[in-house]
Amino acid sequence: MNNRWTLYDPRLAWMLVAPVLLLLIFFLVLPIAVMAAYTFFTFVTAGVETSALTTANWQEFFTDSYYSGFLLKTLRVGAITALLCGVLGYFPAYFIWATSFRHKWLLLLLLIVPFWISFTIRTFSWINILGEQGVINVALLKMGIINAPLPMLYNEGAVILGLLHFLLPYMILNVYVSLEGIDRTLISAARSMGCTSAQAFREVTLPLSLPGLAAGLLLCFVLAAGSYVTPQLLGSGRDALFGNLIYDTIMSELNWPMGATLSIVLFLLLGFFAAIYTRYMGMSQIVKGLGG
Amino acid sequence: MKLTTTKRLERLHDRYVNGDLSRRTFLSLTAAAAASAGLSMPWMSRALAAVEQVRFDGWGGTVQDAIDKFAFQPYTAKTKIKVVQGTFGDEDEIITKIKTAKPGDYQVIHSSGVNYYIKYVNGGLTSEINEANIPNMVNVLQPMIEPFRKLTPKLSAVPYDYGTTGIAYNTKVISPEEAKEKGAALLLDKKYAGKVGGYSDMTTRVWYAALATGQDPNNLKDMDTIWAKVRETRDLAKKFWSSGAELMDLLSKGEIVVTDAWSGRVAALQDQGHPIGYLDPAGSYAWMEDMLILKGSPMAECEELINFMLDPATSIAVAEGQSYPPSLDPNRVKLTDKIAKLPAFDPTGTMKALTFADPTYWATNEDAWTKQWNRISKGA
Numbered sequence: 118m119n120n121r122w123t124l125y126d127p128r129l130a131w132m133l134v135a136p137v138l139l140l141l142i143f144f145l146v147l148p149i150a151v152m153a154a155y156t157f158f159t160f161v162t163a164g165v166e167t168s169a170l171t172t173a174n175w176q177e178f179f180t181d182s183y184y185s186g187f188l189l190k191t192l193r194v195g196a197i198t199a200l201l202c203g204v205l206g207y208f209p210a211y212f213i214w215a216t217s218f219r220h221k222w223l224l225l226l227l228l229i230v231p232f233w234i235s236f237t238i239r240t241f242s243w244i245n246i247l248g249e250q251g252v253i254n255v256a257l258l259k260m261g262i263i264n265a266p267l268p269m270l271y272n273e274g275a276v277i278l279g280l281l282h283f284l285l286p287y288m289i290l291n292v293y294v295s296l297e298g299i300d301r302t303l304i305s306a307a308r309s310m311g312c313t314s315a316q317a318f319r320e321v322t323l324p325l326s327l328p329g330l331a332a333g334l335l336l337c338f339v340l341a342a343g344s345y346v347t348p349q350l351l352g353s354g355r356d357a358l359f360g361n362l363i364y365d366t367i368m369s370e371l372n373w374p375m376g377a378t379l380s381i382v383l384f385l386l387l388g389f390f391a392a393i394y395t396r397y398m399g400m401s402q403i404v405k406g407l408g409g
Numbered sequence: 410m411k412l413t414t415t416k417r418l419e420r421l422h423d424r425y426v427n428g429d430l431s432r433r434t435f436l437s438l439t440a441a442a443a444a445s446a447g448l449s450m451p452w453m454s455r456a457l458a459a460v461e462q463v464r465f466d467g468w469g470g471t472v473q474d475a476i477d478k479f480a481f482q483p484y485t486a487k488t489k490i491k492v493v494q495g496t497f498g499d500e501d502e503i504i505t506k507i508k509t510a511k512p513g514d515y516q517v518i519h520s521s522g523v524n525y526y527i528k529y530v531n532g533g534l535t536s537e538i539n540e541a542n543i544p545n546m547v548n549v550l551q552p553m554i555e556p557f558r559k560l561t562p563k564l565s566a567v568p569y570d571y572g573t574t575g576i577a578y579n580t581k582v583i584s585p586e587e588a589k590e591k592g593a594a595l596l597l598d599k600k601y602a603g604k605v606g607g608y609s610d611m612t613t614r615v616w617y618a619a620l621a622t623g624q625d626p627n628n629l630k631d632m633d634t635i636w637a638k639v640r641e642t643r644d645l646a647k648k649f650w651s652s653g654a655e656l657m658d659l660l661s662k663g664e665i666v667v668t669d670a671w672s673g674r675v676a677a678l679q680d681q682g683h684p685i686g687y688l689d690p691a692g693s694y695a696w697m698e699d700m701l702i703l704k705g706s707p708m709a710e711c712e713e714l715i716n717f718m719l720d721p722a723t724s725i726a727v728a729e730g731q732s733y734p735p736s737l738d739p740n741r742v743k744l745t746d747k748i749a750k751l752p753a754f755d756p757t758g759t760m761k762a763l764t765f766a767d768p769t770y771w772a773t774n775e776d777a778w779t780k781q782w783n784r785i786s787k788g789a
Contacts, residue, residue, distance in 0.1 A: 162776055164504055164532040183789060250662045268603065270664075271648050354609075354649060355788035365783045369501050370776065371528070 149384065155377035163371040174378040184362070184379070188386065191359040194273070195342030198280045202337040203330055205281065206288030214296040228286050240279050240350050247275055271353040279347040284340055288333035295329020296322070331398050339387050359383050460707040462491040463714055466503050467519035469496030470653045471677045475730025476519070480718045487717070490710055498652030500525050507534055512705025517714065519569070520701040523556045523768035524612065526566055529701060535565035536702045542712035543567060545719035550738045552760040553697050556768060566701035567715050568736040570728060573753040573763065574613055574696065575689040577660060577670035585686050592690035593620040595667045597638070602645045606659055606668030609649035611782035612766060613669055614639050616694045626692065627767040639785055649786060660685055672752035676732035687752055695753065695763035697736070
């Protein structure tokens, strides 16, 4: 028997993949499994639960419309945010790709500069912009355009704005990577065959950049639907998302079994959407959009 | 203060008795200490000086700044024991962290009195203080200690300060006369719709709804009316704040003009020159705070720290800095004029002028009411 290693030896492949696999098992699969087990634990009082198994948490989730209402609202806000990111993010990505500016890296650097500042501080900054004493209201009042401050903070609009601020770079980078993968001679070919610039964009550039747009939409949707800091800081209680319900249940009610149940629900739902999305968009297209 | 070997051994023994040290560790360290009497090795000093720091978690902001400046820094200078600090905006948050940590990771908590004490007791998170190690406890108000002792005859916490959650208002918009006349009803005044704030906390919301409906907050008869009032305030509110920093930000920036507020934080804003008034309406929500030692903490060091904090000079300096009256009995310790002028200060030392939450009554209803409040706060 030949025990020597070959280049494509399955044993070598397993060895190479083993560290990542172990990390995934210990830091992703196992915690989720523990959380799934917790959903069947019995809540006694704030901060106290027993391992006596019960389906009470799941029953409460399925029979109480409070939870389903927030779930639908979360999906709606996630979808609106993702679509706005798509519309607003495509143009900057296209500009960065198409520009003949010599220092294109500078534009890409500007895109990631916001990540150097804490996410919480970036979100808080909107309070100084949208608040009653914020830049916009103060400027409008001083110019005499308005008589009373506009209520721009602590509503759903402010939450979506905060999410856009957070998620737009992800969308732009996804679309940009996809655009970079396009063979520019195809556009030249389209133009040489009589296409106008707009037609070349519609018939060649846009379809070929769709995988990046699709990947960006999925990423933005999942991140927006799973967020809780932005609605906490920029929204009122009514603008809470499902993540805030999870936070309250675990941190305020100290009801871990129910909090675990809600967490698993959100995890499964977002996983379901991702699966459906990739089923119809094609995983290969998404991966391609992500730069694969 | 340099710790003597005898004192270190006493501490080790205390920790062993309290279950904070394994038998093996205790014996090893004791043997090392015994050997050091005649033979000194470098590793022995390390063994005996095992506790070099104490972990403290508090409310941050002006309150913790005062504790750090007037208590922790002098304590470290005196004992060489560092106080490593963390902060939280909401005490449930730190309880969650404690639950997921191993005993000893979190040690001393600036806790919100008896209501929260029950949660630590129920969760099996409390320690047993050796009161003999905190001689300054003799100066602490007995009416503040008694509620804790009712729950656990062997204390795990020592009362440290108290305050009220009264009504804060912007004096540029609301006159002191109007505030005095309307009292707690200011939170329900439609004239200030969209400019009202409030603490995002079940107890505070239910308490003020009780005052608005003329019910005894410690014996509520009609919860439907209470929740209706809570919804009413919610609909008028611009934002329910969730930390002292957020409260101060909302008030100072004029985002809200009236809110229930912590007396000490309002005093801090007044000191900064903001046009903020404060009043305690009849039945205003009074609370006390304590220094709670968690299970698994180095007891002797924590007790020593609390004793230092309760030293009259330290306690008075902290109280003046954080603008909350200390737990010191004014009949035993001469307090300053500045403290006498603080909101909520009780010169009699009986605490009868203040209305505290009945811990047993509130603990019985805590789970259901917190759940209901969380729903109402989200529009339900």
